[in-house]
Amino acid sequence: xxxxTLGRGxxxxxxxxADEDSWIEVSGLHKVYHPRKSExxxxxxxxxxxxxxxxxxxxxxxxxxxxxxxxxxxxGLIPRxxxxxxxxxxxxxxxxxxxxxxxxxATLLPWRTILQNVMVPAEIQRLDRAVYRERAGRLLEMVGxxxxxDKYPDELSGGMQQRAGICRALVHDPxxxxxxxxxxxxxxxxxxxxxxELLRIWRESGKTVVLVTHSIPEAVFLSDRVVVLSxxxxxxxxxxxxxxxxxxxxxxxxxxxxxxxxxxxxxxxNAQGVID
Ligand code: ADP
Numbered sequence: 001x002x003x004x005t006l007g008r009g010x011x012x013x014x015x016x017x018a019d020e021d022s023w024i025e026v027s028g029l030h031k032v033y034h035p036r037k038s039e040x041x042x043x044x045x046x047x048x049x050x051x052x053x054x055x056x057x058x059x060x061x062x063x064x065x066x067x068x069x070x071x072x073x074x075x076g077l078i079p080r081x082x083x084x085x086x087x088x089x090x091x092x093x094x095x096x097x098x099x100x101x102x103x104x105x106a107t108l109l110p111w112r113t114i115l116q117n118v119m120v121p122a123e124i125q126r127l128d129r130a131v132y133r134e135r136a137g138r139l140l141e142m143v144g145x146x147x148x149x150d151k152y153p154d155e156l157s158g159g160m161q162q163r164a165g166i167c168r169a170l171v172h173d174p175x176x177x178x179x180x181x182x183x184x185x186x187x188x189x190x191x192x193x194x195x196x197e198l199l200r201i202w203r204e205s206g207k208t209v210v211l212v213t214h215s216i217p218e219a220v221f222l223s224d225r226v227v228v229l230s231x232x233x234x235x236x237x238x239x240x241x242x243x244x245x246x247x248x249x250x251x252x253x254x255x256x257x258x259x260x261x262x263x264x265x266x267x268x269x270n271a272q273g274v275i276d
Contacts, residue, residue: 061229
């Protein structure tokens with residue numbers, strides 16, 4: 001599908017009209033894979049939820065329950081079998097410029113500098129080079145990587161590469177940021193640091209975020225709401241409001257309230273006999 005080229009003060013008319021409370025809208029979503037040489041796999045069943053503009057939600061669930069599938073459908077990377085998926089007032093039927101995606105590995109191009117990597121989505125969408133170079137520079141500054149703009153990926157640590165990956169996902173100013181287990185490959189301390197960083201980036205950028213994570217504490221720390229999926233085919237087991245005050249610091253995770261949320265999510269997995 002052809003990407004739409006958008007100018008500077010861009011927002012499509014439909015996006016501007018989108019309901020702020022259902023900035024992302026998923027209803028009656030089913031996904032069945034039909035591999036050529038094996039039986040069909042029912043990956044997602046009757047998924048429905050909405051995400052308000054500027055909200056942060058996480059999706060948790062056991063391995064193979066369809067979390068990545070859900071994110072890929074939201075990103076327009078794979079087709080759905082049934083149901084409605086709308087992002088910023090637009091039906092998702094292919095990759096939309098309204099969406100930025102952060103993958104499990106930073107997947108930076110080794111032959112490009114950090115700045116050149118961050119510019120990739122702007123180049124694909126043929127956006128004004130000068131305007132978006134400046135924006136890329138500001139994003140790198142926001143994540144503390146200004147000094148590394150002209151370095152190559154293998155000169156950066158894993159955490160720094162993932163921060164560059166976040167800048168790349170944000171460079172074209174998408175309405176929605178989708179993140180698939182972005183910190184899974186990082187050590188525990190770097191991961192905690194990245195969680196705090198991500199909250200700051202989220203606050204400063206005002207983006208709507210959907211994060212897939214294996215970590216229940218990470219989901220609770222970051223999110224306004226956590227969508228808990230059942231084992232395959234993934235159905236919605238529960239959607240939990242995380243009523244911890246913002247702005248949040250890591251110390252909030254020691255609070256009783258955080259503990260209650262973590263236990264509640266965990267109880268779904270214990271009941272299902274799966275620990276992810
Ligand atoms: P999760 O991210 O929760 O681990 P996935 O979305 O990756 O789950 O996968 C959900 C189910 O769909 C799994 O059983 C997986 O094997 C299956 N699946 C994922 N991608 C494909 C594909 N391209 N073809 C066939 N089956 C797939």
